[in-house]
Amino acid sequence: MPKVADFETALTPTWCPGCGNHAMWRALKETLEELELPWTDFAMVWGIGCHGNGADFLRCQGFHGLHGRALPLATGIALSNPDLKVIVEMGDGDGYGIGGNHFIHSVRRNIDMTAIFHNNQIYGLTTGQASPTSDQFMKTPSTPGGVIEEPVNPVGVAVAQGATFVARGFAGDIPHLKELYRAAIQHEGFAVVDVFQPCVTWNKINTFKWFRDRVYKLEELEGYDPTDRTMAFETSMKTFHELTCAPDECKVPIGVFYREEGMATYQDDLPQLTAPLHKLADSPRDISKTLEAYAG
Amino acid sequence: MPEVSDRRGRELRVKIGGEAGFGIKAAGQTLARVFLEAGLDIADLTEYPSLIRGGHNDYFLRVSQNPIFSHVEDVDVLIALNRETVDLHLDELVEGGAVIFDPKEVSPAGWLPSGKIRPVPVPLEEFARQAGGAIMRNTVALGAVLALVHFPLEGLAESLRVQFAHKAPEVAESNIIAAALGYHYVSKNVPDFWLKPRGIKNAPKQLLIDGNEAIGLGALAAGVGFYAAYPMTPASSILHFMAKHERDHGVVIKHTEDELAAMNMAVGAAFTGTRAMCATSGGGFALMNEAFGMAGVSESAVVVGVITRPGPATGMPTWTEQSDLRYVIHAAQGEFPRVVLAPGDQAESFELTWKAFNLADQLQTPVVILGDSYLSDNRRSVPVFDLDAVTVDRGKLVTEGDVAQHPEALGENGEYLRYKVTDDGVSLRAVPGVKGALQLGNSYEHDEYGYGQPGESAETRIAQNEKRMHKLDLARTLVPGPNYFGVAPADADIAVLCWGSTVGPIREAAMWLAEEGVPVAIMQIVTMWPFPAMEVADFIGDAKRTMIVEGNFTGQLQGLVREQCLLDVDHSLHRYDGRQFTPERIVAGIKEVLADA
Numbered sequence: 001m002p003k004v005a006d007f008e009t010a011l012t013p014t015w016c017p018g019c020g021n022h023a024m025w026r027a028l029k030e031t032l033e034e035l036e037l038p039w040t041d042f043a044m045v046w047g048i049g050c051h052g053n054g055a056d057f058l059r060c061q062g063f064h065g066l067h068g069r070a071l072p073l074a075t076g077i078a079l080s081n082p083d084l085k086v087i088v089e090m091g092d093g094d095g096y097g098i099g100g101n102h103f104i105h106s107v108r109r110n111i112d113m114t115a116i117f118h119n120n121q122i123y124g125l126t127t128g129q130a131s132p133t134s135d136q137f138m139k140t141p142s143t144p145g146g147v148i149e150e151p152v153n154p155v156g157v158a159v160a161q162g163a164t165f166v167a168r169g170f171a172g173d174i175p176h177l178k179e180l181y182r183a184a185i186q187h188e189g190f191a192v193v194d195v196f197q198p199c200v201t202w203n204k205i206n207t208f209k210w211f212r213d214r215v216y217k218l219e220e221l222e223g224y225d226p227t228d229r230t231m232a233f234e235t236s237m238k239t240f241h242e243l244t245c246a247p248d249e250c251k252v253p254i255g256v257f258y259r260e261e262g263m264a265t266y267q268d269d270l271p272q273l274t275a276p277l278h279k280l281a282d283s284p285r286d287i288s289k290t291l292e293a294y295a296g
Numbered sequence: 297m298p299e300v301s302d303r304r305g306r307e308l309r310v311k312i313g314g315e316a317g318f319g320i321k322a323a324g325q326t327l328a329r330v331f332l333e334a335g336l337d338i339a340d341l342t343e344y345p346s347l348i349r350g351g352h353n354d355y356f357l358r359v360s361q362n363p364i365f366s367h368v369e370d371v372d373v374l375i376a377l378n379r380e381t382v383d384l385h386l387d388e389l390v391e392g393g394a395v396i397f398d399p400k401e402v403s404p405a406g407w408l409p410s411g412k413i414r415p416v417p418v419p420l421e422e423f424a425r426q427a428g429g430a431i432m433r434n435t436v437a438l439g440a441v442l443a444l445v446h447f448p449l450e451g452l453a454e455s456l457r458v459q460f461a462h463k464a465p466e467v468a469e470s471n472i473i474a475a476a477l478g479y480h481y482v483s484k485n486v487p488d489f490w491l492k493p494r495g496i497k498n499a500p501k502q503l504l505i506d507g508n509e510a511i512g513l514g515a516l517a518a519g520v521g522f523y524a525a526y527p528m529t530p531a532s533s534i535l536h537f538m539a540k541h542e543r544d545h546g547v548v549i550k551h552t553e554d555e556l557a558a559m560n561m562a563v564g565a566a567f568t569g570t571r572a573m574c575a576t577s578g579g580g581f582a583l584m585n586e587a588f589g590m591a592g593v594s595e596s597a598v599v600v601g602v603i604t605r606p607g608p609a610t611g612m613p614t615w616t617e618q619s620d621l622r623y624v625i626h627a628a629q630g631e632f633p634r635v636v637l638a639p640g641d642q643a644e645s646f647e648l649t650w651k652a653f654n655l656a657d658q659l660q661t662p663v664v665i666l667g668d669s670y671l672s673d674n675r676r677s678v679p680v681f682d683l684d685a686v687t688v689d690r691g692k693l694v695t696e697g698d699v700a701q702h703p704e705a706l707g708e709n710g711e712y713l714r715y716k717v718t719d720d721g722v723s724l725r726a727v728p729g730v731k732g733a734l735q736l737g738n739s740y741e742h743d744e745y746g747y748g749q750p751g752e753s754a755e756t757r758i759a760q761n762e763k764r765m766h767k768l769d770l771a772r773t774l775v776p777g778p779n780y781f782g783v784a785p786a787d788a789d790i791a792v793l794c795w796g797s798t799v800g801p802i803r804e805a806a807m808w809l810a811e812e813g814v815p816v817a818i819m820q821i822v823t824m825w826p827f828p829a830m831e832v833a834d835f836i837g838d839a840k841r842t843m844i845v846e847g848n849f850t851g852q853l854q855g856l857v858r859e860q861c862l863l864d865v866d867h868s869l870h871r872y873d874g875r876q877f878t879p880e881r882i883v884a885g886i887k888e889v890l891a892d893a
């Protein structure tokens with residue numbers, strides 16, 4: 001089984017020193033090692049953004065797709081080869097902005113795959129414009145007067161749309177993040193892991209320190225029931241805050257918001273998907289019966 | 297110049313018109329099946345607005361003992377289910393043609409009596425009610441038309457059973473009664489009609505099929521495993537066809553959230569080695585463009601159907617045009633190899649689709665089937681598809697075992713190189729699941745492994761770009777060549793160049809002209825890209841006089857001929873009103889040109 005070092009390519013990560021992507025990369029490699037997944041059994045898919053550059057650094061079977069389109073690309077893989085576990089990495093602009101429609105539909109399909117969102121609340125790769133999860137009033141090169149709209153609430157959207165696994169992690173807490181990754185990858189169904197991934201270069205507000213001062217774990221919250229959809233939704237609303245809020249005024253929950261096991265996945269409802277579909281093209285298909293309907 | 301010989305009496309042309317939602321197309325196809333069973337050649341044409349109810353629909357059926365290639369303008373029997381049909385189509389009726397109508401619904405005022413028309417009043421609604429419901433008016437009319445032309449009723453009963461096979465058996469039986477009422481009424485009350493088509497005994501079996509069904513069958517035959525689409529007329533019926541056969545043929549069909557998803561999913565499925573396809577019309581293809589380019593740079597074997605309707609934007613959803621040729625040839629940013637195949641008829645739709653999958657695998661690049669509404673929506677009788685001719689060639693594909701068994705695909709360090717530079721530009725494609733086949737499919741430019749970062753070096757860019765573009769040379773040796781009809785260009789009064797579905801009306805026109813002693817040569821380009829410049833240049837060079845017939849305003853094929861062959865044609869004929877050329881129009885256009893000569 002591949003070890004952490006085997007998952008590394010010869011290329012050195014180009015992320016800025018201190019970027020949250022380094023921690024997420026490490027957490028994923030370690031989780032993959034611990035899950036003892038052979039290389040042949042999983043496929044990775046990335047969108048475009050700083051997060052997506054990770055495609056060059058993780059040695060595996062993977063595809064670095066288009067900006068915003070990682071989920072449908074991954075869906076094509078998952079729906080044509082049931083032997084592959086599929087793990088997708090996206091950015092917040094990538095997954096919630098330009099690819100937002102695919103996010104909603106992947107959730108409601110409960111397609112069996114893991115969707116990890118590198119949520120740095122900014123467009124990193126394109127030099128710091130506002131993202132769909134940027135806080136309201138945040139000033140960026142594309143919003144010099146401050147962001148006007150409310151941020152997307154990805155956890156809330158996923159919960160509302162019927163997701164069967166929704167979690168939020170923080171790149172500043174790798175052991176916790178690994179627990180979430182493991183649970184998500186093992187979950188049968190669509191698993192959403194939104195990860196606070198501070199961008200040290202462009203987002204000067206939501207920094208590591210900002211999160212360290214504010215995050216708390218739902219696992220440690222007395223009375224929190226991750227099988228209660230309403231509670232999960234209400235808790236997801238707690239992420240919104242004033243940009244300048246003091247640490248004790250705004251707390252940010254991380255952990256598993258919601259999970260529901262035993263629900264049918266999209267793949268479960270495809271009885272024809274028992275083996276890789278490339279086998280269907282080993283020889284021409286016999287369509288003589290189908291032709292009869294058109295014959296005189 | 298002699299007149300076009302009169303085809304009257306040698307074939308039957310029926311038009312059924314009425315309000316949308318009255319099952320006009322279904323009724324028409326039921327009639328078509330009767331003649332198919334009798335061994336006759338068939339071409340139909342459905343015209344309908346983009347509405348579910350209301351608005352005018354009409355169905356045209358042409359039946360002949362001789363080979364035919366398209367619809368025509370003339371109508372021998374008009375079934376007018378409403379007054380609007382008379383207003384819109386009476387002038388298409390040949391002299392002495394019949395109008396079947398219900399006097400209760402269609403008042404004779406204003407168009408009857410007329411010495412040129414044979415009125416056939418039939419109490420359609422009354423008979424339909426007797427049989428069980430007014431909805432069966434059009435079935436009564438089908439019985440009436442068969443009686444009028446002295447064709448036996450039996451075949452219609454069988455065809456109605458096919459039409460209503462998915463309903464309770466009583467439905468078919470009531471319709472059979474309705475048809476019989478119409479049939480016997482006309483037999484008894486209507487004087488002899490001059491048109492009497494006859495069936496052909498022991499004629500070879502044929503299929504009655506539309507272009508989209510043929511594309512779907514071609515994909516199935518090729519072993520398609522994954523099909524994704526978002527509904528868009530006129531491509532939607534491929535989705536319906538595929539979905540209908542999802543379970544019996546083990547294909548995964550996905551109706552996606554949009555066309556962006558459809559194309560990306562197809563690329564994902566192709567990544568696993570699955571034969572993958574998506575299809576749409578021009579608007580949906582616009583959304584697919586970026587991923588279409590990704591298929592190019594990531595060397596993904598996907599088949600994309602683009603079924604044209606008049607554009608731009610939402611355009612005219614249910615009508616036809618040939619205005620997407622340039623668009624499809626150039627779609628997506630950057631440069632990458634692609635193959636674009638344009639079937640001319642239903643038989644070719646089948647053949648080119650299964651071949652498209654082979655080409656996509658052999659070249660590891662996207663292949664487009666470029667069709668249009670005329671082809672996709674309308675049925676023709678074609679010889680039963682030769683399933684023994686279908687082959688599967690997956691090119692350099694490995695789906696099992698260990699990639700180490702393929703040393704030619706490995707780098708110096710023993711690593712598998714998905715994008716290894718080769719002589720023909722095609723690299724060994726070992727899919728995920730094959731041991732050692734670690735790889736990165738990439739939408740970025742990349743190195744031989746697939747990594748994006750080293751892909752930015754000038755050397756790597758040149759190597760990978762040239763590798764991909766060289767596949768076009770290989771493509772030229774694999775793609776189907778043009779079709780030629782009629783006489784050789786040197787022997788023709790005019791040599792006509794065309795592509796796609798216009799070849800039908802052009803062949804028909806050429807046949808009529810030949811009967812009048814005007815020899816015509818036809819070249820139908822089948823592979824639009826890579827463009828067969830040599831063949832086109834030869835054809836033009838040999839001809840005394842040349843003409844392009846294409847269904848667009850700007851002369852897209854003509855532009856390609858100028859660009860690729862540094863030659864031009866002498867004349868061009870265009871149509872861009874949403875309707876297909878009729879042979880009559882083409883004959884007139886050619887005669888005009890020859891008269892000036």
Ligand SMILES: Cc1ncc(C[n+]2csc(CCOP(=O)(O)OP(=O)(O)O)c2C)c(N)n1
Binds near residue numbers: 049050131
């Ligand atoms: C269709 C398209 N539009 C725009 C871009 C340019 N682009 C690349 S990454 C990106 C946004 C990156 O932000 P995010 O997804 O949050 O990822 P991050 O870089 O922060 O990891 C944009 C706009 C693109 N590649 N493709």
Ligand code: SF4
Binds near residue numbers: 014020051120
């Ligand atoms: S720009 Fe931001 S997100 Fe991108 S690598 Fe640098 S710190 Fe990370």
